Amino acid sequence: xxxxxxxxxxxxxxxxxxxxxxxxxxxxxxxxxxxxxxxxxxxxxxxxxxxxxxxxxxxxxxxxxxxxxxxxxxxxxxxxxxxxxxxxxxxxxxxxxxxxxxxxxxxxxxxxxxxxxxxxxxxxxxxxxxxxxxxxxxxxxxxxxxxxxxxxxxxxxxxxxxxxxxxxxxxxxxxxxxxxxxxxxxxxxxxxxxxxxxxxxxxxx
Amino acid sequence: xxxxxxxxxxxxxxxxxxxxxxxxxxxxxxxxxxxxxxxxxxxxxxxxxxxxxxxxxxxxxxxxxxxxxxxxxxxxxxxxxxxxx
Numbered sequence: 432x433x434x435x436x437x438x439x440x441x442x443x444x445x446x447x448x449x450x451x452x453x454x455x456x457x458x459x460x461x462x463x464x465x466x467x468x469x470x471x472x473x474x475x476x477x478x479x480x481x482x483x484x485x486x487x488x489x490x491x492x493x494x495x496x497x498x499x500x501x502x503x504x505x506x507x508x509x510x511x512x513x514x515x516x517x518x519x520x521x522x523x524x525x526x527x528x529x530x531x532x533x534x535x536x537x538x539x540x541x542x543x544x545x546x547x548x549x550x551x552x553x554x555x556x557x558x559x560x561x562x563x564x565x566x567x568x569x570x571x572x573x574x575x576x577x578x579x580x581x582x583x584x585x586x587x588x589x590x591x592x593x594x595x596x597x598x599x600x601x602x603x604x605x606x607x608x609x610x611x612x613x614x615x616x617x618x619x620x621x622x623x624x625x626x627x628x629x630x631x632x633x634x635x636x
Numbered sequence: 637x638x639x640x641x642x643x644x645x646x647x648x649x650x651x652x653x654x655x656x657x658x659x660x661x662x663x664x665x666x667x668x669x670x671x672x673x674x675x676x677x678x679x680x681x682x683x684x685x686x687x688x689x690x691x692x693x694x695x696x697x698x699x700x701x702x703x704x705x706x707x708x709x710x711x712x713x714x715x716x717x718x719x720x721x
Contacts, residue, residue, distance in 0.1 A: 470655075481674075484655035541689045544681035545652075 438621025443500040445612040487526040487549035493603040496614040514595035515569035521606040523552045577602045579630035586617040640712045664709045692720030
């Protein structure tokens with residue numbers, strides 16, 4: 432039986448005001464807020480997508496990671512069948528708390544529709560799909576911690592069953608200014624084997 | 637009326653997170669939706685909340701919004717007529 436290996440084609444990590452792409456630091460700021468950091472990343476990489484500023488922080492984090500990871504890797508002529516498999520620990524709690532605060536006082540009850548629409552973690556997958564015109568499989572899972580075994584197996588099933596040509600896997604955690612994104616593109620071809628040790632090493636670096 | 641129009645431009649930019657738009661970019665009669673500022677349906681809901689929160693105007697029929705939110709000019713005229721705060 433032939434070996435059915437999968438590979439990591441590219442990976443991106445965003446943490447502590449720094450972006451690391453394929454192991455190399457490509458952007459770094461002195462300590463600042465996520466709002467400031469994300470805006471400067473947007474400006475620095477010449478991203479032109481005004482809806483970015485309407486997103487909640489979790490979506491901004493997932494959006495920026497994806498933007499940098501998929502840059503120059505998408506076929507603009509054909510439909511890109513890239514599945515999205517994301518996960519985190521805090522779900523959309525950061526936005527849930529903001530929304531709750533807007534409705535907690537009966538005397539000052541003004542729920543914001545623009546905040547409410549982000550009170551689900553998988554909304555970030557919708558934002559990515561709209562941006563890159565993906566009509567692919569997508570799922571968002573909640574785990575206590577980054578779960579490489581699950582990611583590897585899930586991506587492998589999608590690739591083996593030909594549900595997707597590539598799988599964008601992502602850990603995107605955001606709560607109260609604490610954040611970490613680790614995203615990577617898995618496929619049937621590549622140089623870096625898609626295995627637990629590799630993912631844990633890059634995730635923890 | 638002029639002050640109200642300026643106030644509305646400021647609020648719209650702030651509340652709807654129009655990062656790359658300045659007050660000077662919005663003309664009083666520019667359409668806010670579609671080809672103008674390109675606002676969407678969620679923005680429309682946010683404007684309805686703003687009317688309630690800042691001017692004490694409750695829109696009972698959301699369909700009314702289409703005429704009210706046509707431009708800064710129409711919004712200001714409606715608010716001037718109907719505000720309770």
